[in-house]
Amino acid sequence: MIPIIIIGTGLAGYGVARELRKNGYADDLVLITGDDGQFYSKPMLSGALGKGQSAESLASASVDKMASDLEAKVLIHRKVSDINTKGHTITVNGEIFSYSKLVLAVGSSPIRLPLKGDGAGEVLTVNNLEDYARFRERLANAKRVGVIGPGLIGSEFANDMLGAGHHVELIGPDKWPISTLLPEKAGRALQKNLSDCGAIWHLETFNGAIEKSGASYRTELQNGETVEVDLFLSAVGVRPEVALAKEAGIEVNRGIVTDERLLTSAPDVYALGDCAEVVGRNLPYVAPLMIAVKALGKTLSGTPTTVVYPHMPVIIKTTLHPIVTLPPSPGIKGEWRVEGGTDGVAGRFISPDGIMSGFCLTGNRISEKGAMIKEMPAI
Ligand SMILES: Cc1cc2nc3c(=O)[nH]c(=O)nc-3n(C[C@H](O)[C@H](O)[C@H](O)COP(=O)(O)OP(=O)(O)OC[C@H]3O[C@@H](n4cnc5c(N)ncnc54)[C@H](O)[C@@H]3O)c2cc1C
Incomplete structure (x- = not known):
């Protein structure tokens, strides 16, 4: 057969x-x-x-x-x-x-940025168990970690490393964290809560070069600052x-x-x-x-079946400030209307015709997920 x-x-x-x-x-x-x-x-x-x-x-x-x-x-x-x-x-x-x-x-x-510098080849990515084993081994001797890419996965790793007692600095060209999936106010709430736990954010600045510096690594940022860490992790998608x-x-x-x-x-x-x-x-x-x-x-198995997606919010495992987001599909016009503060925000993406086509919830507002899904138009 x-x-x-x-x-x-x-x-x-x-x-x-x-x-x-x-x-x-x-x-x-x-x-x-x-x-x-x-x-x-x-x-x-x-x-x-x-x-x-x-x-x-x-x-x-x-x-x-x-x-x-x-x-x-x-x-x-x-x-x-x-x-x-x-x-x-x-x-x-x-x-x-x-x-x-x-x-x-x-x-x-993982997307690999064309990084310059003599430390570029030692930047880690984590996309499977083998990568994770290597990452964990390197972390045993790395107190300070630089995360290139303040998106979903970079923010999750930062959250996790903070919980494990590391000093974490996040770097990227993005204006705010997880900017592809979140409105600014939600990203800023995450930024503030992770900062309160020790994270340092270097947003809108990265020149793409990682240099060795003795046993550590450094990068000079476009804003003139220098980040020096024991390990760089790349999480750029x-x-x-x-x-x-x-x-x-x-x-x-x-x-x-x-x-x-x-x-x-x-x-x-x-x-x-x-x-x-x-x-x-x-x-x-x-x-x-x-x-x-x-x-x-x-x-x-013999029963032809079509894929039908329901509303599928993405759960972001930043436990220090948890997030649920259902970004609008690409190309949908509209604007985010966001309420709340650094303890948590609730945002709705509203099209010009008044239809809600996305939402996000963070921090103490994530329990509103069920209600938000009900507010979305039926598929
Ligand atoms: C760190 C991290 C955190 C994440 N967190 C979340 C989350 O919180 N929520 C969420 O919804 N999603 C999350 N994701 C995404 C989610 O994990 C993926 O969408 C999902 O696991 C993809 O599964 P997959 O089977 O398509 O691919 P993979 O798990 O990548 O499997 C691919 C397989 O193909 C094999 N393969 C590839 N090429 C070949 C070849 N030529 N010959 C033979 N074998 C081959 C590989 O060996 C592997 O077995 C996360 C991803 C990462 C990396």
Whole structure:
């Protein structure tokens, strides 16, 4: 029997495998991954230091356990190098595998800024368990940490490191923290609360050079200040992994382009999770991924199912000032109307025709999430 092959064992890849079995798919199933195939929840990577968790303790199931639970073959430490969409085959380390259906769940990679300076090569990024293990090891000798990128993930790591007793400085060109997802007043509330816990923010200033300075690292900012720390972490966003699909002639844009059933431009090839752009939207978050996992599990088990997204607020794990935000879709016109102060804000994004098309809540206002979702127009 020719198997369904899933490339990737993150939340998307393992999620689809689980749904397939739940929906009664009884034929052969193969998962292939470039990593070690342990199961873990990636969002935990930016909230684990304060809890003293090691990479080993974040992995909740071994690859053998996953393979046995899923009654699947899981091939680890193997990179798929080629997809032949006409022949329905893939190439892995020179070996050719046939698929009946192929699922691309290849995730995204951290964006690497073209940093200058002799310390640039030692700046860390954290996007998987292996990265987290390295980060934690380096932190053992690093009291002062510089975070490049005061966005969602940078702010979460800063929050976590403050909780673990580190001195944290955040740097970036942004006007306020998490500026792509939050109105200014919400970002400023986060800034103030993290500052109260020791964070130092250097906003609207970064010249992109990291120099070594003895055992530490330094960067001269555009405003003339110097930041000197023991370790730099870069968290400037992620980019969908599209190279494999692109080389196979599958249509890609920002992500791998799919229709509402997650089918790519190639027959029998599907994509979901961080790598996918589903009907024009690349949403690198868990909530949309889980909706896609359920839909694809049904489709591949014989019940064609469309992805329908409900309102999906993003929960930002800055525990020192928690945030829930549902930013308006790109291109929607309107303005943020925000009330509250540094203890917490509630913001509504209102279009010129008076329709609410997004919201955000921070600090002591996050309990209003249910009410805010009710205020949003039905989908
Ligand atoms: C630090 C951090 C914190 C986050 N916090 C949140 C949060 O609080 N809330 C939220 O909603 N989202 C959060 N996210 C985003 C969320 O974790 C991701 O959207 C989600 O985990 C993506 O899962 P995925 O399965 O699509 O990709 P990944 O987990 O990246 O899995 C990709 C898989 O593909 C494999 N692969 C790639 N290329 C190949 C190849 N050529 N051959 C074989 N295998 C290949 C990899 O080895 C891996 O197994 C966070 C992300 C990070 C990095």
